[in-house]
Amino acid sequence: MKKDRIHLFDTTLRDGQQTPGIDFSVEDKIAIAAMLDEFGLDYVEGGYPGANPTDTAFFARKRTGRAKFVAFGMTKRAGVSASNDPGLAALLGSSSDAICLVAKSWDYHVRVALGCTNEENLESIAESVKAVVASGRESMVDCEHFFDGYKANPAYALACATTAFSAGARWVVLCDTNGGTQPQEIREIVQAVIAAGVPGENLGIHAHNDTGQAVANSLAAVEAGVRQIQGTLNGIGERCGNANLVTLIPTLALKEAYNERFEIGIDTDDLTGLTKLAHTFDELLNRSPDQQAPYVGASAFATKAGIHASALLKDPRTYEHVTPESVGNLRKVMVSDQGGKANFINALKLRGISVRKDDPKLDRLIQIVKEREATGYAYEGADASFALLAYRTLGSVPDFFHVESFRVMVERRYDANGQIKTVSEAVVKLIVDGETMMSVAEGHGPVNALDLALRKDLGKYQAEIADLELADYKVRILNGGTEAITRVLIESADASGARWWTVGVSDNIIDASFQALMDSIVYKLLKNRGEAGRAAAE
Ligand SMILES: [Zn+2]
Numbered sequence: 001m002k003k004d005r006i007h008l009f010d011t012t013l014r015d016g017q018q019t020p021g022i023d024f025s026v027e028d029k030i031a032i033a034a035m036l037d038e039f040g041l042d043y044v045e046g047g048y049p050g051a052n053p054t055d056t057a058f059f060a061r062k063r064t065g066r067a068k069f070v071a072f073g074m075t076k077r078a079g080v081s082a083s084n085d086p087g088l089a090a091l092l093g094s095s096s097d098a099i100c101l102v103a104k105s106w107d108y109h110v111r112v113a114l115g116c117t118n119e120e121n122l123e124s125i126a127e128s129v130k131a132v133v134a135s136g137r138e139s140m141v142d143c144e145h146f147f148d149g150y151k152a153n154p155a156y157a158l159a160c161a162t163t164a165f166s167a168g169a170r171w172v173v174l175c176d177t178n179g180g181t182q183p184q185e186i187r188e189i190v191q192a193v194i195a196a197g198v199p200g201e202n203l204g205i206h207a208h209n210d211t212g213q214a215v216a217n218s219l220a221a222v223e224a225g226v227r228q229i230q231g232t233l234n235g236i237g238e239r240c241g242n243a244n245l246v247t248l249i250p251t252l253a254l255k256e257a258y259n260e261r262f263e264i265g266i267d268t269d270d271l272t273g274l275t276k277l278a279h280t281f282d283e284l285l286n287r288s289p290d291q292q293a294p295y296v297g298a299s300a301f302a303t304k305a306g307i308h309a310s311a312l313l314k315d316p317r318t319y320e321h322v323t324p325e326s327v328g329n330l331r332k333v334m335v336s337d338q339g340g341k342a343n344f345i346n347a348l349k350l351r352g353i354s355v356r357k358d359d360p361k362l363d364r365l366i367q368i369v370k371e372r373e374a375t376g377y378a379y380e381g382a383d384a385s386f387a388l389l390a391y392r393t394l395g396s397v398p399d400f401f402h403v404e405s406f407r408v409m410v411e412r413r414y415d416a417n418g419q420i421k422t423v424s425e426a427v428v429k430l431i432v433d434g435e436t437m438m439s440v441a442e443g444h445g446p447v448n449a450l451d452l453a454l455r456k457d458l459g460k461y462q463a464e465i466a467d468l469e470l471a472d473y474k475v476r477i478l479n480g481g482t483e484a485i486t487r488v489l490i491e492s493a494d495a496s497g498a499r500w501w502t503v504g505v506s507d508n509i510i511d512a513s514f515q516a517l518m519d520s521i522v523y524k525l526l527k528n529r530g531e532a533g534r535a536a537a538e
Contacts, residue, residue, distance in 0.1 A: 001261075003260075003261060003262055003263040004201075004227060004261060004262050004263070005227065005262070005263055005264070005265075006222060006227055006228070006229060006252060006262045006263070006264050007042045007043065007171075007204075007227060007228040007229070007265075008041050008042050008043070008228075008229055008231075008245065008248075008249065008264055008265065008266070009041070009042065009043040009045065009070075009173075009204065009228055009229065009230040009231070010036050010041045010043065010044050010045060010067075010230075010231065010232065010233070010245060011045045011072075011206075011230050011231070011232055011242065012032060012036070012232040012233045012236065012281075013029050013032060013033065013044070013045060013046045013047055013058075014045045014046065014047050014048070014072050015045075015206075015230075015232060015237050015238070015242055016232040016233065016236040016237050016242065017047070018237055018238035019236045019237055019238065019241070022236065022285060024054070025054065026054050026057050026058050027471075028284060029046060029047070029054070029058045029063070030058070030063055031284065032233075032281070032284065033046060033063040033064055033067075033069075034063070034064075035277060035280065035281070036064075036067060036233070037063075037064040037065055037066055037067045039266065039270060039273060039274075039277050040066070040067075040264075040265050040266040040267070040270045041067050041245075041265070041266075042067060042068065042265050043067060043068045043070050043098065043228075044063070044064050044067045044068070044069055044070065045070040045071075045072055045100060046058050046059060046063065046069060046070065046071065046072075046096075047059070047071075047072060048071070048072055048073055049071050049073070049090050049091060049093070049094035049096070050073070050086070050087060050089075050090020050091065050093075050094070051073070051087075051090075056090075059071055059094035059095055059096060060095060061095045062095045062096070062097070068097040068098045068138065069095070069096050069097050069098070070096060070097070070098045070099065070100050070140075071091050071094045071096035071098075071099050071100070072099075072100045072101075072102065072142075073087055073088070073090065073091040073099070073100075073101060073102070074087050074088075074101065074102055075088075075101045075102070075103045075121075075124040075125050075127075075128040075129075075141075076088045076124050076127060076128045076131075077124070078114065078116035078117075078120035078121065078123070078124055079116075079120075081127070082127040082128055082130070082131040083131070085128075088128060088131060091132075092131065092132070092135050092137075096137065097137060097138060098137055098138035098139070098140060098170075099132045099135075099137050099138075099139060099140070100140045100141070100142055100173070101125075101128050101129065101132065101139070101140070101141050101142065102141075102142045102144055103121070103124070103125045103128075103141050103142065103143055103144065103160060103164065104121055104144055104145070104149075104160070105143035105144060105145060105146045105149045105150075105156070105157045105160035105161065106144070106145040106146075106148055106149025106152060106153070106156075106157065107149065107152065107153045107156045108149075108152060109144070109145055109149070118156055118159075121160070122159060122160065122163045125141060125160060125163050125164050125167065126163050126164075126166070126167040127167075129141060129164055129167035129168055129169045130167050130168060133167075133168040138170045138171075139167075139168060139169045139170055139171075140169055140170055140171035140172070140173060140204070141164035141169045141171070141172055141173065142173045142175050142206060143157070143160055143161055143164070143172060143173060143174055143175055144175050144177050145175065145177045145178065146160075146161070146174040146175050146176070146177075146189075147174065147175075147176045147181040147185065147186065147189055148176075148177070148178055148180075148181070150189050150192070151185075154192065158192065158193060158196040161174070161193050161196065161198050162196055162197050162198060165197070165198045165202060169202070170202065171202055171203070171204045171228050172193075172198050172202055172203055172204070173203070173204035173205070173206050173228065173230060174189070174190065174193065174203060174204065174205055174206065174221070174226070175206040175207075176205075176206065176207045176208055176214075176217060177206075177208065178208065178210065179207070179208030179209055179210030179211065179214065179239065179240065180210055180211060181207075181217060182211070182213070182217075183213060183216050183217055183219075183220035184220070186205070186207075186217045186220045186221050186224070187220045187221070187223065187224045188224075190203065190205075190220075190221050190224035190225060190226055191224050191225070194224070194225050199225075200224070200225025200226055200227055201227045202227075203221075203225065203226040203227065203228065204226060204227075204228030204229065204230055205217070205218050205221035205222070205226045205228070205229055205230065205243075206230040206242075206243075207221070207230075207231075207242070207243045208237065208238070208239065208240065208241070208242055208243075209235060209237070209239075209240040209241045209242065209243065209244075210239060210240045212240070214231070214235065214240075214241065214242060214243035214244065215243055215244055215247050215248055215251070217243070218231065218243045218248055219248070219251070219258075222258075222262070229243065229245075229248060230242070230243065231243035231244060231245040231248055232244070232245060233245060233246060233277070233278065233281045234246055234278055234281055234282065234289075234290070234293070235247070236285075244294075246274060246277070246278045246293070246294075246295065246296055247293075247294045247295065249264065249266060249271070249274065250271060250274060250294075250295045250322065250326070250327050252264050253266060253268065253271055254271075254322045254326060254327075268326065271326060271327060271328075272325065272326065272327065272328040273328055274295065274296060274327040274328050274329075275295070275296040275327055275328040275329045276328055276380075278293065278296040279296070279380050279381065280381065283378075283380075283381035283474070283489065283501070286474045286475075286476065288476070295322070295327045295329065296327060296328075296329055297329075300324070300329055301320060301324035301329055301330065301331045302331075316331065330343045331343075341357065341362070341366065344362065344365070344366055344369075345357060345362070347386070348390055348394075351383070351386075351387050351390070353387075353390055353391075353394065355394055359394075361393060361394050362394070364393055365389070365390060365393040365394060368389065368393060369386075369389065372389075372505075375485070375505060376478045376485045376487050376505040377487070377503055377505050378487060378489075378503060379503065381489055381501055381503070382489060382501045382502050382503035382516075382519075383500060383501055384492075384500035384501055384502045384519060384520065384523040385501070385502045385503045385516070385519045385523075387523070388502075388519055388522060388523055388526075391526070397522065397526065398525075400432075400458075400461060400522060400525050401430050401431065401432045401458060401459070401461065402430060402431045402432075403428065403429070403430045403454075403518070404429040404430060404431055404436065405428075405429045406426060406427065406428045406429070406450060406453070406454070406514065407426065407427045408424065408425070408426045408427075408446045408449060408450050408510050409424070409425045409426070409427075409446075410422065410423070410424050410446050411423045411424075411425075423442065424442065424443050424444070424445050424446045424448065424449040425440065425441070425442050425443075425449055426440070426441055426443065426446065426449035426450040426452070426453040426454075427439070427440050427453060428450070428453040428454050428456075430454075430458075432458060432459035432460065432461065433459060433460065435459060437457050437459060439453045439454070439456035439457045440453060440456075441453035441456055446510055447473065447509075447510065447513045450510065450513065450514060450517065451470060451513075451517055454514075454517055454518075454521070455468065455521065458521070461525060464524070464525060464528050465521060465524055465525070467494045467495035467496075468492060468493075468494050468520070468521065468524050469492065469493050469494065470490060470491070470492055470520075471491040471492060471493040471499060472489075472490070472491035473488070473489075473490055473491075473513075474488070474489040474490075475487070475488055475509065475512075476489075478505075483507065484507070485505060485506070485507055486505070486506060486507065486508070486509045486512045487503065487504070487505050487512065488503065488504045488505075488509065488512040488513045488515075488516045489501055489502070489503050489516065490502050490503075490504075490513070490516040490517060490520055492520040492523075492524065494524060494527075498527065500520070500523055500527075502515075502516045502517075502519035502520045502523065503515075503516055503519070504516035504517075504518075504519070
């Protein structure tokens with residue numbers, strides 16, 4: 001039997017950005033789009049070109065390879081022609097493969113928000129879709145408030161959907177914008193849309209999570225015939241979030257109820273990158289991953305010691321609904337690290353480090369990582385620090401240089417004009433090849449001063465780190481109160497385009513930063529020698 005293809009549409013960069021406290025830079029957007037593209041999403045929606053400088057810059061060129069790159073914007077205003085609408089012009093001028101137009105489909109919103117007649121709104125939908133189609137792009141229409149609109153005025157909501165489809169929209173996306181619709185209602189209303197003449201293979205679902213059912217509503221829509229699902233990474237989004245693609249994807253791929261009838265663009269091999277995708281995204285947002293997140297949470301496959309644990313080891317299927325390996329997660333059993341070992345060997349292999357299962361150095365490495373993670377280190381988000389630790393434990397890392405001491409001073413005082421001034425200065429004393437050097441630097445804040453002083457004079461290695469740049473710096477306080485532990489993550493980059501993350505943990509933010517800075521420099525020196533990413537263990 002031929003399986004129906006479900007198309008996955010990511011709106012992390014557009015609807016996800018509505019999450020309180022989240023604001024993506026162009027660099028963030030480029031990095032996230034690349035992650036989504038690599039993972040195998042069919043559509044990556046990037047934002048509103050023309051509406052703000054970030055999105056306009058982001059749409060200056062196409063940011064995906066495989067995935068279709070989607071621009072989002074309004075249908076043309078009533079009273080102007082499609083060719084004279086500046087919003088539509090910005091969309092048509094963007095480097096996008098597809099354009100998603102948002103249209104009102106609830107007559108109340110047409111009257112109150114748009115201030116035009118129902119007929120004018122239908123005309124705007126039709127003319128805007130035609131303009132997108134004429135530009136050679138794939139056209140889709142997000143019918144905003146569709147389900148609430150349908151309940152208020154079914155004939156008009158259906159007219160919006162059929163108008164978009166007749167005008168040439170590849171996809172008509174039904175949006176539960178307020179997020180309060182129940183699965184049964186979703187099923188019935190989707191069936192009504194199909195009966196009105198829009199085939200399921202042209203319908204999409206965009207669900208919000210206000211009753212905790214965005215995933216269930218998306219699946220209900222698929223069962224009713226919809227073939228495109230919109231959602232976000234880790235379910236971020238306005239209020240309670242959007243449908244969580246990180247939950248939906250493995251459900252569609254691994255559950256018989258779906259994988260016997262449907263296929264998605266992500267194969268079982270790609271699926272093993274799911275946990276890493278979810279966690280890397282959280283790191284980028286500088287927030288702790290949800291421990292209880294379905295499939296990818298640290299607790300998703302954890303079992304406490306006791307009879308469950310020993311039964312689990314004998315036959316994992318007795319206690320797991322899918323295997324943790326299938327989504328790249330780890331089985332956690334407190335009585336034994338057997339599960340952990342295989343995962344460690346895999347993690348090392350990914351970094352080009354091969355080690356025998358019975359090598360006692362491997363046990364040592366696992367023990368060190370566990371101890372460090374218990375004190376706040378997070379190696380999942382700090383690949384380079386993990387690689388360094390593995391090289392050091394399994395093989396060796398040259399002593400390029402040694403930091404004898406450092407001192408950081410922050411002075412806050414009034415300047416001659418009576419203005420408050422804060423000055424940060426760092427002094428670093430280090431030894432290279434038996435020679436002691438001392439560097440002093442002033443910076444914007446103590447960490448910047450320390451970084452500048454540390455990289456000011458590395459003796460014979462100085463030229464090698466000339467292209468090393470700090471790309472990002474994230475601080476997280478791990479537990480509140482006066483005994484708070486600080487975790488610092490630093491992203492570095494160099495002229496080759498490579499980027500790597502390092503981590504430091506301390507009860508002192510400067511010390512934590514220092515550790516992460518040191519790891520970054522040593523990693524860079526190893527990288528220059530072609531040793532990073534190569535086997536360090538014999
Ligand atoms: Zn939305």
